[in-house]
Amino acid sequence: MNFFCEGNVHSLPEGSDSPSRLALEARCLGFSCLIICNHTGFEKVFLPEAASSIQGMEVIMGIEVMAENAKVLHSRARSARARYPFVAVHGGTEEVNRAACEDPSVDLLVHPEDGRKALGIALVKAAQENDVAIGFDLSPMVRLRRTSRSRWMELVRRNLTLIRKFEVPAVITSGAMSHLDLRTPRDLIALAEVVGFETFEAKEALLHPLRILDKNRKSWASPGVEIL
Amino acid sequence: MEMTPENLTRHELIGLAVEVADSTNPSLTGISGRVVDETRNTLVVETKDGEKRVPKACARFTFTLPDGRRARVEGLVLESQPENRINKRVKRWKL
Numbered sequence: 001m002n003f004f005c006e007g008n009v010h011s012l013p014e015g016s017d018s019p020s021r022l023a024l025e026a027r028c029l030g031f032s033c034l035i036i037c038n039h040t041g042f043e044k045v046f047l048p049e050a051a052s053s054i055q056g057m058e059v060i061m062g063i064e065v066m067a068e069n070a071k072v073l074h075s076r077a078r079s080a081r082a083r084y085p086f087v088a089v090h091g092g093t094e095e096v097n098r099a100a101c102e103d104p105s106v107d108l109l110v111h112p113e114d115g116r117k118a119l120g121i122a123l124v125k126a127a128q129e130n131d132v133a134i135g136f137d138l139s140p141m142v143r144l145r146r147t148s149r150s151r152w153m154e155l156v157r158r159n160l161t162l163i164r165k166f167e168v169p170a171v172i173t174s175g176a177m178s179h180l181d182l183r184t185p186r187d188l189i190a191l192a193e194v195v196g197f198e199t200f201e202a203k204e205a206l207l208h209p210l211r212i213l214d215k216n217r218k219s220w221a222s223p224g225v226e227i228l
Numbered sequence: 229m230e231m232t233p234e235n236l237t238r239h240e241l242i243g244l245a246v247e248v249a250d251s252t253n254p255s256l257t258g259i260s261g262r263v264v265d266e267t268r269n270t271l272v273v274e275t276k277d278g279e280k281r282v283p284k285a286c287a288r289f290t291f292t293l294p295d296g297r298r299a300r301v302e303g304l305v306l307e308s309q310p311e312n313r314i315n316k317r318v319k320r321w322k323l
Contacts, residue, residue: 221233224305228290228298 004185005033007209008064008088008110008135008173014042015177019051019059025179027057030186035209037064037088037110040076060213062086064110070099081105085216086209088135091115101127104223107212108171110135113155124162133208134163137175138183138191157196164201172197172205233299236291237306238314241266244291246273249300251287256280268309 006026011019019036026034034057036045043063051059063084067073073089073096080087089100091112100109101123109132112119119134127134136159140152163170172192176182183191185206192202219227231239247260259282261275270281271289284303292298306313 221299222235222237224302225233225236226300227233228300 002030002185002207003033003210004031004206005035005209006031006173006176006182007035007108007171008037008137009034009176009182010038010042010064011036012046013044014038017179018046019048019061020054021179022176022182023051023054023057023059025182027054029182029184032056033058033060033210033213035060035062035086035213037062037086039064039090040066040080060086062088062107064088064090065106066090067096067099070095073099074103077103077105085213091135094120098123098126101132102130103132104130106130106132107216108133108135108209110173111137111175113152113159116151116155118155118158119162121162121166124166124168127163127168128166133169133171133212134159135171135173136160136192136195136205137173138188138195139175139181141191141195153195160196169208169211170197170201170205171208172202231293231295233293233297236293236299236301240310240314241271241291241306242310244293246271246292247290248273248282249288249290251282253283253286256282256287266310269307271306 009022011017011022023034038045045061048061063080065076065080067076077087087106088108088110089106091097091109092114094117097112100106136156144152172188174181174183174188189199189202193199221227229235241263244263246263248256248258251257259273259275259280261273263271264274265272270283273280273282284307287303288300289303290298290300
């Protein structure tokens with residue numbers, strides 16, 4: 001039994017499907033865990049209780065923090081950490097990417113290549129120290145065409161080389177806005193391989209969100225100290 | 229200062245009951261006893277088989293506090309001279 005997890009999915013009011021519809025579809029496709037990360041402003045998810053009653057699927061409500069600058073990001077991430085078991089950050093501008101990698105409250109930085117710039121070495125080192133995973137949204141692979149897609153792939157390849165070098169964990173996701181955008185784990189692994197992932201790396205990337213959740217569930221008295 | 233899991237990393241560790249929960253060196257896993265000495269990089273644990281010196285960087289320790297609570301601590305967080313660790317040392321990372 002595999003424990004593949006979809007790490008970055010958007011549901012109503014931001015996407016077009018309720019969490020339970022997404023969970024049913026994800027279960028059919030072969031996932032055992034789904035993390036719903038709506039952006040800030042769309043936190044009031046439609047009927048989350050219905051999603052938790054679906055057997056065979058674990059549905060977690062997370063949040064994808066959007067911020068204009070570092071200061072706003074830090075305050076939003078800190079307040080999100082208290083309320084949600086999974087905190088992702090909408091990557092894009094260099095300032096936001098850097099702030100997310102330097103913030104220990106952040107679990108995941110999604111699509112940092114959105115701002116058309118690759119990650120820097122200082123950023124990846126900070127991500128390794130603060131245990132921030134880098135999320136690769138594979139929907140541009142399907143959505144974009146020609147030169148824009150090849151430029152996106154180039155950026156993703158550069159990011160991938162860096163995170164391999166510094167051993168920063170990766171997460172792959174379909175970035176689904178509706179149940180029709182969800183893909184089977186095998187499809188995601190295949191798309192990731194086209195971009196440059198190895199098979200075992202892509203599989204690890206699908207398993208990593210569960211590890212993040214396990215770690216966040218433990219009770220931490222202070223950095224590095226776990227209460228048993 | 230009362231010993232709680234929150235201030236454990238800033239507290240005096242000599243005299244606490246400890247067990248090595250996990251280590252990159254398998255021969256160190258399972259060592260349990262009482263801490264008798266501490267240096268910058270190691271903890272000396274008195275076990276029934278004698279004194280064992282355990283490097284902090286490669287191990288996770290389970291300390292039993294005087295009130296009975298147990299806390300698992302990454303050795304890397306404890307890695308500093310004991311007299312300096314008592315001052316506030318906030319590491320901005322989570323494990």
